[in-house]
Amino acid sequence: HECDLFEEGSLANLTASIIGNVFGFKAVKALRLEDMRIPYAYLKTFQGPATGIIVERERLDKFGRPFLGATVKPKLGLSGKNYGRVVYEGLTGGLDFLKDDENINSQPFMRWKERFLYCMEGVNRASAATGEVKGSYLNITAATIEQMYERAEYAYSIGSV
Known part of the structure; x- marks a missing residue:
């Protein structure tokens, strides 16, 4: 075409x-x-992502090797506290970052604010324990764009980049 x-x-x-x-x-x-x-x-008409691999390497202070990341599993059913524990254990076990599964939003068993708080607690504890910069990509998907902005702003306010 x-x-x-x-x-x-x-x-x-x-x-x-x-x-x-x-x-x-x-x-x-x-x-x-x-x-x-x-x-x-x-x-060439696509702008591409807001940042690229160089920015991610700078954020995580990882150069000269591939990133090692994973998706939190099980993806559904964990409480916020247990989700944060999985984040912590994965990051102290050698991962550079973890990411939310696309199916994790704000379900009754774990609301988004609870997940964000426990994730960032896990990231911060893992960074302190390992002496390395660690990360977690939080899923801000929501029913409306306003809710997505709210989640993004909240994530930023608690230390996510």
């Missing part, structure tokens, strides 16, 4: 255009997208 058929920098438009309606066709029983090549001219 020509690049001018797509909105510049819009991943949503690109995926909807290529795979959006085809999955709704009754004649299609199964379909798998195995490869997609995007013209370089179109790729």
Whole structure:
């Protein structure tokens, strides 16, 4: 396709255009997208992430080797306190960072504020115990953009970058 058929920098438009309606066709029983090549001219319209690997290396003070990270498991069902314990144990066990699973938001068994507090406590304790900078990527996904901003601001206020 020509690049001018797509909105510049819009991943949503690109995926909807290529795979959006085809999955709704009754004649299609199964379909798998195995490869997609995007013209370089179109790729250049994307801004990319707010920061890159260099900034992450500076934040974690890790150079000359790959990062070692993981997703907290089990992803669902832990209390905030136990979630923070898993973060602490993973980071003191050698991980550079942990991240929230995309399914962790603010469920009744663990609300987001509780998770953020215990995560950051685990990060801070692990940093003190190891003498290394450690990190945790907190999932701020919420029902509204206002709630996401609230969560991001709160995370920043308790020491997340």
